[in-house]
Amino acid sequence: MAAKSKLVVLFLLVAISLPFYAQTISELQSKLKNATDSLDLSQLNEKIGHEYFFQGEFIKALAYFTKSLKIAEAMQHEYNVASCYNNISAVYMETGKYKEAEEFAKKAIQLYLKLNDDNKAIANAYSTLANVYYMEVKDSLAEFNYKKSIEYNHLANDSGGLLRTYKNIGALYFEMGDTLQGINYTEKSTNFLTLQNKPLDWFSTYLSLGEVYTYSGNLTKGKQYIDSCSALLPKINAFHKIDDYYYLLHYYYVKMGNVQLALENYKLYS
Numbered sequence: 001m002a003a004k005s006k007l008v009v010l011f012l013l014v015a016i017s018l019p020f021y022a023q024t025i026s027e028l029q030s031k032l033k034n035a036t037d038s039l040d041l042s043q044l045n046e047k048i049g050h051e052y053f054f055q056g057e058f059i060k061a062l063a064y065f066t067k068s069l070k071i072a073e074a075m076q077h078e079y080n081v082a083s084c085y086n087n088i089s090a091v092y093m094e095t096g097k098y099k100e101a102e103e104f105a106k107k108a109i110q111l112y113l114k115l116n117d118d119n120k121a122i123a124n125a126y127s128t129l130a131n132v133y134y135m136e137v138k139d140s141l142a143e144f145n146y147k148k149s150i151e152y153n154h155l156a157n158d159s160g161g162l163l164r165t166y167k168n169i170g171a172l173y174f175e176m177g178d179t180l181q182g183i184n185y186t187e188k189s190t191n192f193l194t195l196q197n198k199p200l201d202w203f204s205t206y207l208s209l210g211e212v213y214t215y216s217g218n219l220t221k222g223k224q225y226i227d228s229c230s231a232l233l234p235k236i237n238a239f240h241k242i243d244d245y246y247y248l249l250h251y252y253y254v255k256m257g258n259v260q261l262a263l264e265n266y267k268l269y270s
Contacts, residue, residue: 012019026095037226040073042080049087053094056239062091082111082121089128098136108200123152123161127168139176146172163192163201167208199235206232207245214252226252229247243269 001116025048032044041092049064065087071259072080085108092101108125112118130145146169168190174182186208193205229245236242246269254264 021223027164038071038075039077039080042068042084043075044070044073046080046084048188053087053091055238058095058250062088078111078119079114081110082115082125085111086125086128089132093128093132093135097172098132102129102136102150103225105132119152119156119241120158120161121158123149123158123165126152127161130168130172134175139172142172143169156159158253159192159199160201163189163197163205166192167205170212174215175214179212182212184215198227199232200241203229203232203245204241205249207241210248210252214248214255217255219255221250222252 002067028051032041032048035041035044035224044052045064045068050067052058052061052064065084069084069088072084085104087107089101089104090143091096092104100144105125105128109122109129110198112122112125126145126149128131130142130149133139133142146165149165150169153165166185170182170184170186170189172182173185187196188203189208193202206225210222210225210229213219215224226245226249233242233245246265248270250262250265253259253265
């Protein structure tokens with residue numbers, strides 16, 4: 001079913017923490033040219049990798065994450081090493097290299113657990129590994145790791161992490177055929193939305209709800225959430241989210257039997 005990959009791609013980015021994502025690549029590269037401190041060099045390379053990742057330029061993202069990793073390893077800065085492992089895992093997952101993605105996600109978890117001083121980072125790493133298992137259709141392993149992520153997100157009191165992970169596990173249950181659990185977890189994710197959340201958080205939450213309802217056959221409710229996404233679309237600049245929005249709209253019109261609108265939105269998706 002095509003919905004499988006589209007559901008999960010919405011949440012692959014959970015692995016990456018982006019407090020500086022609004023900075024442009026040119027600004028970051030300018031800072032990189034003038035940087036001399038090893039930690040600054042590692043972190044700037046990582047931030048540039050983030051920007052390329054969000055633009056869908058995964059080869060460039062991997063190159064910068066790898067540069068960041070090498071610098072962090074030379075410094076023996078274990079926290080940055082773990083962060084790079086997690087980011088590299090996300091790139092490999094996005095490009096379909098699940099064996100490599102699994103390897104790097106496990107290394108990130110192992111190192112974060114050793115450091116044992118950042119529950120939010122541990123939660124992110126577990127969520128990354130869960131996403132890999134989801135894509136490999138190893139549902140029981142995905143479920144276990146999503147629940148570990150929820151556990152550590154609660155310890156970190158991270159509403160953003162809980163928001164994303166509840167959506168992820170909701171998508172998993174939906175794909176496992178447990179529609180009620182899928183809807184339940186996805187609806188619960190809205191409990192963690194606040195006025196402080198960025199438009200992208202609201203957009204992706206509405207999109208996931210639109211998906212679970214549309215794919216489960218409740219087209220009326222699915223369209224309500226799709227319309228909520230439409231209102232936020234001008235504020236969204238994340239390639240992945242916009243792409244998935246048009247795919248969902250295409251799927252909705254297929255189910256409604258409107259071939260013309262289905263084709264129009266598929267062209268926007270592809």
